Amino acid sequence: MAVAVVLILLVVASVLFHVFSPWWQTPIASNWGSIDSALDVTLWICAIVFIAINLFIALAIIRYRHRKGHRADYEPENAALEKRLTLWTGIGIAGMLAPGLVAWNEYVTVPKEAAVIEATGQQWSWSFRLPGNDGVLGTADIHHIGVDNPFGINPNDPYGQDDVLVEASEIYLPVGRPVKVLLRSKDVLHDFYVPHFRAKMDLVPGILTYFWVTPTRTGTFDILCAELCGVGHHAMRGTVVVADRKSYDNWLGEQLTFAQINAELAAARAGDEVRLARADTPRVPGSGGE
Structure with a gap:
């Protein structure tokens, strides 16, 4: 139970930290708002997955904890669950990659007038x-x-x-x-x-x-x-x-x-060569202070 409580507190603290954190992106000063959009999409997808996984683990710990008189069922395979996990994982990855690929294409396509x-x-x-x-x-x-x-x-x-x-x-x-x-x-x-x-x-x-x-x-x-x-x-x-x-x-x-x-x-x-030449020239007696 203690582990479940710690996980729930971790999720709550993480959400509050991001909501009230002063360490956000600097004010943008260029045309690359699409890069900010790609980062925001990645942040939201990762946040949803982080919250869902940790709350699921906490729920599983609480619901399926050891209790007298309860027995665990062994289920080595669950095709339906694996298909759902594969589908949602693929959607999440595609959701993170697509905005980045669009921004990257713009990033390396230089305007002719640049x-x-x-x-x-x-x-x-x-x-x-x-x-x-x-x-x-x-x-x-x-x-x-x-x-x-x-x-x-x-x-x-x-x-x-x-x-x-x-x-x-x-x-x-x-x-x-x-x-x-x-x-x-x-x-x-x-x-x-x-x-x-x-x-x-x-x-x-x-x-x-x-x-x-x-x-x-x-x-x-x-x-x-x-x-x-x-x-x-x-x-x-x-x-x-x-x-x-x-x-x-x-x-x-x-x-x-x-x-x-x-x-x-x-x-x-x-100029250096002229000065060196003058310095190497022997002085005639009676001239230049001799």
């Missing part, structure tokens, strides 16, 4: 790349990654010269415009996750993954890594700022392109 950005993950930071005026991202490969080319952009690809590079962990997105997010990893498995967008996807080394999203309200939202990626996993955070078109264009105009960064690096090297 803009493109690329997010790169590495232990333990985020960086971003956007296409320049040509609207096309240049090709990139891990073999091109170096101190002066952390994004691995192909230096011989003309489409990559005007790519906008953002090495900080903050990216701006325009509100109300669909965006395709390409995902790369430099080292291990990561996961790009923005809770307010309901959007997440693994970054797999050697594979280019993607999803798309339309931000629906302005604000600043956290980017998290949702895949354990090492001792600094907890600190792998970033920020996505959803801004109006003017603010977005102003931010974009402040960022440097791949060609501009290369030009600055070349100028810096040239």
Whole structure:
């Protein structure tokens, strides 16, 4: 009997916890209401099954407990019961899968008018790349990654010269415009996750993954890594700022392109070489303070 009482209290406490819990989903800031709907359907189906099974076990413990003068019947098979259980289990599984499959189909079907950005993950930071005026991202490969080319952009690809590079962990997105997010990893498995967008996807080394999203309200939202990626996993955070078109264009105009960064690096090297040459030049007696 004590076990039955504990099970009943467990069901009641679980229901009350979900009704009064403050830990619910963050307010949605994207077009992915279908993902919330799929999660709600899964929650309701699992809740009904959880309550039904535990109350049935409690009832069975109470009704069929050992009592003097009562004997148990042995029934190794019950075809009718098995058919009913199979039917309702199949309906429950289909009910959970169907909304998720519909949402997934939308999630990977990118609108033709979507803009493109690329997010790169590495232990333990985020960086971003956007296409320049040509609207096309240049090709990139891990073999091109170096101190002066952390994004691995192909230096011989003309489409990559005007790519906008953002090495900080903050990216701006325009509100109300669909965006395709390409995902790369430099080292291990990561996961790009923005809770307010309901959007997440693994970054797999050697594979280019993607999803798309339309931000629906302005604000600043956290980017998290949702895949354990090492001792600094907890600190792998970033920020996505959803801004109006003017603010977005102003931010974009402040960022440097791949060609501009290369030009600055070349100028810096040239300046260093001039300074080294001057330092190595022997001084003529009587000049420069001699």
